[in-house]
Amino acid sequence: MRAVIQERAQAPLVLQDVPAPAVGPREARVRVRACGVCHTDLHLAEGLFKTFGYDPFPLVPGHEIAGVVEKVGQDVTHVRPGDRVSVYWWHSCGRCRCCLAGEEESCLEGLAQMDATGLTRNGGYAEWVSVPADCLVPLPAEIEFAEAAPFTCAGLTVYAGLKNAGLRPGQRAAMLGIGGLGHLGLQIARAMGAEVIALTSSESKQEIARQLGAHHVLPAAGREYGKRLRELGGADVVVSATMDFQTIRDVMDGLLPQGTLVLASLAAGRLPIDPRTFILAQQRVMGTFLESRLQLQELLQLAVLHGIRPLVEKYPLEQAAEAQQRLRENKVQFRAVLEP
Ligand SMILES: [Zn+2]
Ligand SMILES: [Zn+2]
DSSP states (O other), X not given: OEEEEEOSTTOOEXXXXXXXXXXXXXXXXXXXXXXXXXXXXXXXXXXXXXXXXOOOOSBOOOOEEEEEEEEEOTTOOSOOTTOEEEEOOBOOOSOSHHHHTTOGGGOHHHHHHTOBBTTXXXXXXXXXXXXXXXXXXXXXXXXXXXXXXXXXXXXXXXXXXXXXTTOOTTSEEEEESOSHHHHHHHHHHHHTTOEEEEEOSOHHHHHHHHHTTOSEEEOOOGGGHHHHHHHTTOEEEEEEOOSOHHHHHHHGGGEEEEEEEEEOSOOOSOOOOOHHHHHHHTOEEEXXXXXXXXXXXHHHHHHHHHTOOOOEEEEEGGGHHHHHHHHHTTOOSSEEEEEO
């Protein structure tokens, strides 16, 4: 098969002919029809995971996968060749206290071993990928492969954030940064019954944010979001999908009492929290990282019912490096997807 391989951190992506992946007894081989290009792929390429103690190279990257089951291992009975599937890429033990609580994204073994498709085992920048069959989530017929892929990471991350922040219908949800996560986040928040506020300094994205269902669009730059958001009446939940740490600090001024700031992207820095105002206002800051397979299923159904779809740029496998470069330069509108 053809696969894009990264030999080591900071090495270029190279398209190669390699043997199709073997299928273990409890695995399934999926014909990859679409694989999203995520910011995490860039962190991976730059060697970030080394700082966590992992060196997964050489590796086929790609964790936002949708496709068709081609072959299943001898012990697999719940999926069959021909099934349309999306891949839940974070693998869990099924036995630890988090897994038993249905919070498999926090699996203690998973976090310790970092066992994940496209991060530590070969992923979807390829024609085929073998994954644990338990990680397959049915893909509704209404959703195209290229539109399904971004739900498995970008969509699920932001959905989990909104849910775990306790967003209720009628409350206000603000999306800081309208990119891969943010443009899905505002559609999801609207489907969850929220009044949605898009915060973006990009003029071209302001109109698109409105078309995608934002009730308010606040064009501001630098240290203005907090002030503008406060003038608008504030937000119960702010999901930050920006890498700009100063902007995250600033937007906290627009958080309502008992509000929650959800950090969804890896921006480096230290948040200043003044306990005096923070305690009085009973606010929270939380991170978001995926959710369970059940929630992926739930999200795909929400997408069918409310017409939530990512806006994607499609690339053939041989342009994987180009797609990553566009993402690096902030040029992607709004999610790059490879179609192997
Ligand atoms: Zn576990
Ligand atoms: Zn991702």
